[in-house]
Amino acid sequence: MPLLTPSTRSPRRRTPGPAARFGAALAAALLAVLLGPPAAGEAAPRPAPSADPGAVRxxxxxxxxxxxxxxxxxxxxxxxxxxxxxxxxxxxxxxxxxxxxxxxxxxxxxxxxxxxxxxxxxxxxxxxxxxxxxxxxxxxxxxxxxxxxxxxxxxxxxxxxxxxxxxxxxxxxxxxxxxxxxxxxxxxxxxxxxxxxAGEVRPAVTVESVRVGYDTPLNPIGRADLTVTYRIRNSGNVRVGGTGAVVVAGPGGWTLSRTSPVDLPELLPGAEFTVTERVTGVPPALRLTATVDLAPTTVDTALPPVQRTASVWATPWLLIAALAAAGAWLYLRRRRRRPTSAAPSTTPGPAPVSEPSAAPAGPADASGASVAGTAEPPAGGAAAGAR
Structure with a gap:
């Protein structure tokens, strides 16, 4: 059975006759009358308007x-x-x-x-x-x-x-x-x-307030962000600038983190500015202290550093709860091992010594009365003897 292959010959196009062309034109005219003129959004695209020649510059x-x-x-x-x-x-x-x-x-x-x-x-x-x-x-x-x-x-x-x-x-x-x-x-x-x-120049920068926020993580060995917001004021009579950084320390002054210095804006005399720093990766070290460290400058020279601190509790409650549970368990275990009362001693001791009675017991007579071990001599003083 022979295979069928597509033909490579182009189909012959048929040229419409005059009647067909007249019908197509008449249909297009009727369609235009029914639909009306094209909408504004359907118009052919126009070039973008040029810049306003009357712009104020x-x-x-x-x-x-x-x-x-x-x-x-x-x-x-x-x-x-x-x-x-x-x-x-x-x-x-x-x-x-x-x-x-x-x-x-x-x-x-x-x-x-x-x-x-x-x-x-x-x-x-x-x-x-x-x-x-x-x-x-x-x-x-x-x-x-x-x-x-x-x-x-x-x-x-x-x-x-x-x-x-x-x-x-x-x-x-x-x-x-x-x-x-x-x-x-x-x-x-x-x-x-x-x-x-001209006159007395008094450059001065004051850190008016420091607020510290910390979201203690549940994981006692985890890390969290510390937010420090401080407000500085130009309390002198010349404009100042400079840089500011934040140092975060734990108990005993142990440094936990430090931010890179940021440029402060130019503050005119009497102006104030609020800075918010976010310190990432701070561990919950029980008590966190944030120190704002400013290095102010004037247009002429550098000024002495300005510092102010604020603290916040960062209590690792999960760790404290675990330590409290372990302490309670150890206490109960020791208490159970302790004896409740002292046991009596079983070691034999010396026999008790009895006091001699005033009338030692002798052989009992028929009446049941005891007879003394020694007899008294008769009233005549002679001792009884065998005859």
Whole structure:
């Protein structure tokens, strides 16, 4: 029986006639009328829209009368009553004119350690209030830079130490939120200002609180995580930084674990910051002591270390229960082996000695009365004898 193999010849395509073509066109037209126009989501893909040509973009940097000076920040060392004139460069990076509000404000350290400036609705009371600009509103053309002069005057009663703020260039625009509400957007970019007022410098860092948490494992030879949360405060009059580490010790000062030093944020005078460290693999050594070890620094020098400790119980209850059960078992075993009472002695002792009676017993007579062993002589004094 011969094998059937597929043919390698291509099938001949039949060209539809005019009637068939007319019917297909008529069907397509009717289908289009019934279904209507294509939905918006079914339209052919369009290229992604280009970036908004009217986007607001600008830059702010320390400058001089002839342009940028290469400085990252405005840094000054002045005495009370001194003043200095400087420039801030504001560059319009967009394609339309922008009008900027240029002014000074104060800085502060946020709770997460970031450098921040006061919002626009809060008036400056420190170095921001000492910065004066010729006018508040400045218009800069597209692709151009304006080097805007300002004057910083230190009051005569200014306190010694660091005063930090910024020179802001802000653009206010109207916007619409997701729910359709119109809002006023205040977009701000600033160059930082670091001012050191001459006088007594008192750098100081304080560890205000230390909290320790530990989840004792059931396994007495197991390990668990120790959580240490501490709050530090810049209690001096200059900004500080540095590193911090945690040392965990057991009874007798035996070191169990130590964390690697972590960098602390720059803390402005009066600022505080909370650090949380998780120390892994700590054994339940009955009593755990966590020591916060800070190595603070200023922009000029290193400061003496600052330490503070806190303790927490890490009682291995399962081990203590096992030891208590073993002690109770040993006690009961010894108690059972102890004799309940003393046994009487069976060793023969000396025979008791009887006292001689006053009238020794003799042979008994017929009446049953005893007869003395010796007879008394008769009344006549002669001894009785045989005849």
């Amino acid at each position: 600008w830059a702010v940097q320390p400058s001089g009368p002839g342009g940028p000076t290469g400085r990252n920040y405005f840094t000054y060392d002045l005495a009370p009553g001194d003043s200095v004139t400087d420039h801030v460069g504001v560059t319009n990076l967009g394609d339309r004119p922008l009008t900027f509000a240029v002014y000074g404000t104060d800085a502060y350290t946020t709770t997460d350690g970031a450098f921040a400036l006061l919002p626009s609705d809060r008036a400056a009371t420190d170095v921001g209030a000492w910065i004066g600009v010729e006018r508040r509103s400045w218009t800069v053309q597209p692709g151009r830079r304006a080097d805007i002069p300002f004057r910083l005057t230190v009051p005569r009663n200014a306190t010694p130490g660091d005063h930090t703020g910024g020179v802001i260039a802000a653009v206010a625009q109207d916007g619409v939120t997701a729910d359709g509400q119109r809002v006023r957007l205040d977009q701000r970019i600033a160059a930082r200002v670091y001012l050191r007022v």
